[in-house]
Amino acid sequence: MTTNTPLLKVDNAGIQFGGLKAVQGVNVELDRGELVGLIGPNGAGKTTFFNLLTGVYVPTEGSISLNGEKLNKQAPYKITRKGISRTFQNIRLFSELSVIDNVKVAYHSLAKHSIASSIFRVPGHFSGETEMHEKAVEFLKIFNLDRFMNEKAKNLPYGQQRRLEIARALAANPKLLLLDEPAAGMNPQETQELMKLIALIREKFDLTVLLIEHDMALVMGVCDRIYVLDHGQLIAQGTPAEIRNDPKVIEAYLGEEVS
Numbered sequence: 001m002t003t004n005t006p007l008l009k010v011d012n013a014g015i016q017f018g019g020l021k022a023v024q025g026v027n028v029e030l031d032r033g034e035l036v037g038l039i040g041p042n043g044a045g046k047t048t049f050f051n052l053l054t055g056v057y058v059p060t061e062g063s064i065s066l067n068g069e070k071l072n073k074q075a076p077y078k079i080t081r082k083g084i085s086r087t088f089q090n091i092r093l094f095s096e097l098s099v100i101d102n103v104k105v106a107y108h109s110l111a112k113h114s115i116a117s118s119i120f121r122v123p124g125h126f127s128g129e130t131e132m133h134e135k136a137v138e139f140l141k142i143f144n145l146d147r148f149m150n151e152k153a154k155n156l157p158y159g160q161q162r163r164l165e166i167a168r169a170l171a172a173n174p175k176l177l178l179l180d181e182p183a184a185g186m187n188p189q190e191t192q193e194l195m196k197l198i199a200l201i202r203e204k205f206d207l208t209v210l211l212i213e214h215d216m217a218l219v220m221g222v223c224d225r226i227y228v229l230d231h232g233q234l235i236a237q238g239t240p241a242e243i244r245n246d247p248k249v250i251e252a253y254l255g256e257e258v259s
């Protein structure tokens with residue numbers, strides 16, 4: 001691998017469900033440190049594309065590489081270990097677990113499963129429970145969630161639950177973070193704060209971020225580049241200014257606001 005290798009390279013990837021080509025012939029390249037948006041009308045194939053990247057679905061065409069290494073047909077947990085973490089459109093926290101345990105769960109997904117680690121419950125990345133706890137508190141502090149650490153996740157207000165999901169995804173130490181509509185259901189102030197937070201974690205953790213979002217102000221405000229999907233195919237890519245004025249994008253969104 002040379003430094004010129006993109007972090008993520010998606011080559012002509014697609015998936016078909018029966019007769020429906022949900023994603024088809026998609027080419028995407030992400031460089032290290034980029035914050036890139038993925039937009040498109042409802043049903044365009046955005047979440048399906050995330051499912052391809054994370055191994056939930058195996059592409060029926062094309063290939064996906066991370067750091068030059070092909071990911072095709074690898075199980076989702078292996079892809080997480082290789083460096084792709086995600087959040088979901090519908091929040092998927094362990095609602096009965098405490099806030100801090102939701103973060104610690106991410107560390108267990110990184111653990112090499114040995115009998116010793118299962119018995120002593122010590123994931124390979126940490127020398128012990130205390131170190132793991134301290135690291136989890138550090139993450140919660142970044143997200144301003146440390147004061148709720150012993151609350152059950154389900155008791156957090158909605159906007160905080162969304163932030164906890166991002167904290168948990170980050171705890172898995174990703175190189176590439178996939179955020180599926182992180183601002184969904186947030187009020188304008190929460191959305192503003194989230195924008196700042198996404199910019200901050202990208203810097204702090206040297207991350208590449210791919211963001212699905214319907215909130216155009218958020219996408220246009222934070223992303224370096226944007227890809228646009230429609231009916232499973234990429235119809236445009238470019239800077240926010242280029243995308244805003246692209247006739248194909250305007251047509252795809254006819255009736256919806258692109259501003």
Ligand SMILES: Nc1ncnc2c1ncn2[C@@H]1O[C@H](COP(=O)(O)OP(=O)(O)OP(=O)(O)O)[C@@H](O)[C@H]1O
Nearest residue numbers: 017020022040041042043044045046047048049089
């Ligand atoms: N497992 C599946 N089986 C059959 N069809 C599927 C499956 N998953 C997704 N699809 C279809 O693929 C298409 C793309 O769906 P997808 O959820 O990826 O769109 P999206 O762009 O994320 O939409 P939204 O913005 O509404 O979340 C839709 O027509 C959907 O019904």
